[in-house]
Amino acid sequence: MTTDANAGTVGLEKAAPGEEILTVENLTVSFPSDDGLVEAVRSVSYSVRSGEALGIVGESGSGKSVSSLAVMGLLPNTARISGSVRFRGQELIGLGERGYASLRGNKIAMIFQDPLTSLNPVYSVGYQIAEAVRAHNDVSKDAAIDRAIELLGVVGIPFPEQRVKAYPHELSGGMRQRIVIAIAMANNPDLIIADEPTTALDVTVQAQVLEALEAARAETGAALVMITHDLGVIAGHAERIGVMYAGKLVETGTTEDVFYRPRMPYTLGLLGSLPRLDQEQRQRLTPIKGSPPSLLNLPPGCPFTPRCPMAEDVCEHEEPELLPASGSNHFSACHFRDRLQAAEPADIFAADTEVGEQEATR
Secondary structure, eight states, X not given: OEEETTTEEESOOOOOTTOEEEEEEEEEEEEEETTEEEEEEEEEEEEEETTOEEEEEOOTTSSHHHHHHHHHTOSOTTOEEEEEEEETTEEOTTOOHHHHHTTBTTTEEEEOSOGGGTSOTTSOHHHHHHHHHHHHXXXXXXXXXXXXXXXXXXXXXXXHHHHTTOOGGGSOHHHHHHHHHHHXXXXXXXXXXXXXXXXXXXXXXXXXXXXXXXXXXHHHOOEEEEEESOGGGGTTTOSEEEEXXXXXXXXXXXXXXXXXXXXXXXXXXXXXXXXXXXXXXXXXXXXXXXXXXXSBSOOSSOTTGGGOTXXXXXXXXXXXXXXXXXXXXXXEOOTXXXXXXXXXXXXXXOOOHHHHHHHXXX
């Protein structure tokens, strides 16, 4: 691999299976405001390898999207960024717009939440996919259109030869999102970041979009970072999960560890508020009461303290570090992680008795 400080990565070959693609270390992002400093991301660290899928989960305002925008170099100039973001060993913090231009859409692709903000309404979807191909490859228009038709088939668009001429407004929301996935995989990237790719879609279409993402991974061999507020979305689509709260990772581990051996009350709360088909029909959900804290001038201690039924004095004064929990690759930021062995959401959070009473009267 050869690099140029201004031009970015030059001559970077396709990543080998298992190669570490993205390494984020102590990433911190803050935004100055009239009222003080908003600490949107606080010392976040994670890595993802070729062919691997990492799910980053958390409520709105937890810092998920800001961390991904920092990786892509898409934050405004007012953002204060520190730490390290390395793509296949190359530092991206401070790379500059010219350096990112050779990576975005080529080696690193991003799928945004709303496909209508990514697609141009005055151009056909085939033209837009072909444009992504030609931006980084010296190919003819016809060859680029052929690639667009091929990609439409890969992501499950029926009759791709006809759909390649369609405009975004002629397609459903799920089909538009699959078009965006096709654009993301156009140049066989090494890393795909999907930011809430299934939000506002019904369950059936959501499944189709997730299948398209799986097809993109299989086609490109790319590492995938999927950002979502719904643990259920990534249950069968990620090997590892990172749970974010108040700008920090509060639990990380394999999907099995996080789902079946959670060691952070917040994670238990997320799981308890998720309907599951393998539970008894009348089992109540256990929602987390309250709202996430403001990231402006955060007080000392654990940010989850006001919402945590387990909170004690130490939680109000000392923020817990991300330390090993049930295994070598499972980490939790909770002072009482050892108390949570075999704990169920209902053991920590009170069930919604009103729902139970309504069911009892039926």
